Amino acid sequence: MARGHIVCGLDIGTTKVVSVIAEVGPNGYPQILGMGECPTIGVRKGAVTDETALGKSLSQAVLAAETMAKESVKTVYLASPLASQLTGWESLNEQLLNSVQLIGLQPIELVPSVVTAAEALLTDTDKKLGTVLLDLGGLTSNLAIFDGGVLTQTNSLAVGSEHISSDLALCLRTTISEGERIKKLLGVSYAETEDFVEVRSVGGNDQRKVPLRAVRDIIESRVKEILELAHQAISQACRPESLAGGVIFTGGGALLAGLLPLAKNVLQVSKLAIGRPGRVGVPDEMWVSPEYASAIGLAIYGAKRKFRRTGRISGWRQVLDKFM
Ligand SMILES: Nc1ncnc2c1ncn2[C@@H]1O[C@H](COP(=O)(O)OP(=O)(O)OP(=O)(O)O)[C@@H](O)[C@H]1O
Ligand SMILES: [Mg+2]
Structure with a gap:
């Protein structure tokens, strides 16, 4: 069966890029056909340091979503927390847009990712x-x-949450990835206790016992x-x-x-x-997580825009619009 209007969203986060491809339903709500994810490279401390490297992250995420959706896209809605930064946001936005254009995609709109998360x-x-x-x-x-x-x-x-991992790495004299593992394993949920957790040293050869209380203090303060x-x-x-x-x-x-x-x-x-995005319209259980709320919300944002636009026009213009 022929598909309706297709929208593509790219959520450019500071740790990961997520692409979503969706078909706009007759009610203006998207049915997600494909999603793809790639770690963000080329961005440091809230600034784009390498537009080409960022472009590679973007194109990998889009390619994964295109493969799953069996669709190829030319235009994208963009979301990023960087879009809402107050200092130097104009040049930053320009760099994000350049990275998107570098991979042959045409940006339609750049929206703060917290705003698109609200849609979901x-x-x-x-x-x-x-x-x-x-x-x-x-x-x-x-x-x-x-x-x-x-x-x-x-x-x-x-x-953000990466700072918790680097605090743990610094205070426990271990790697950031070990800090990340401990953060995800323990959080701050356990009661006051005298228990210990095994922490790998920087070289990865030694294990040290660290009191849970100390771990909790580090995470809690951040x-x-x-x-x-x-x-x-x-x-x-x-x-x-x-x-x-x-x-x-x-x-x-x-x-x-x-x-x-x-x-x-x-x-x-x-x-x-x-807040977790709803199950409706999401291709797989793994995407029903707070990590993907802003990307899924971006598909809803884009679908609403597309629906409003196409709702007002008809005939050949509508046919043409399907290919834009
Ligand atoms: N189970 C967990 N417990 C604690 N933190 C977690 C867990 N799972 C993921 N995280 C943390 O969430 C952070 C990534 O969040 P998210 O995917 O929303 O980031 P992002 O969208 O790339 O960032 P930003 O919105 O700042 O640009 C990482 O620091 C990761 O360690
Ligand atoms: Mg984000």
Whole structure:
């Protein structure tokens, strides 16, 4: 059967690039046909340092999505936390767009990834009630504040879950990948305990026993820093206690075990939850994770735009539009 309009989204994160290809359904909602992921290269400390290297990441992610979807794409919607940075954002946006053009794709629009994540996670009621979406990414954490049904503010913090891994590496004198393993294994969920965890040394030959209490202190202090910065940003925008929809966490950092009880103490809002994209329209269970919310939301964003555009036109123009 012939397919309808196709949209492609590229979420350019600080740790990974995710591409989503979807068919726009008759109701304007996307059915996802393919997704692809690749680690981000060519970006350091929130700046594009190598447009060609970044282009390679992008093209690998797109190729994987195209293969799964059995579609080839020419135009893309883009999402990135870097799009919402205040300093030097114009030149940064230009670099992102250059990397996309380098691989022969035509960018349609660049949207902050926390805004596209909201498409996948927040209902109209959430937005009316007053809800904050907090995307805990790799090197950034991003907030979107909704009130009275509209987006009232976005904030980008230059600290994310990768900083927890590097803190662990530094304090426990081990590698960043070992820090990452310990972070994912333990989080901050366990009770005060005298137990120990085995940590590999930098060379990988020795193992040392480190008290769980020490590990938790390291992770907790970085998470608290992020939450306190978020709390400050929220307090400047509105009264946290007036947010009836509460705070919804997403991004890979939201998978940290024990995050919510810790956040409850710092943020002082009535409701806290982890936002996962819904199962509907997603090709495989593995993509139903907070890590993919902004990419899936970008497909919804793009589908809405396409639907609105094509809904107004007809005849040969509509046929032509299928090939754009
Ligand atoms: N189970 C887990 N526990 C704790 N942290 C996790 C877990 N799984 C993934 N992460 C962390 O999530 C981070 C990546 O999150 P995400 O995929 O949302 O980043 P990104 O979109 O590339 O970054 P950004 O949005 O800042 O550009 C990594 O630091 C990773 O270690
Ligand atoms: Mg992200």
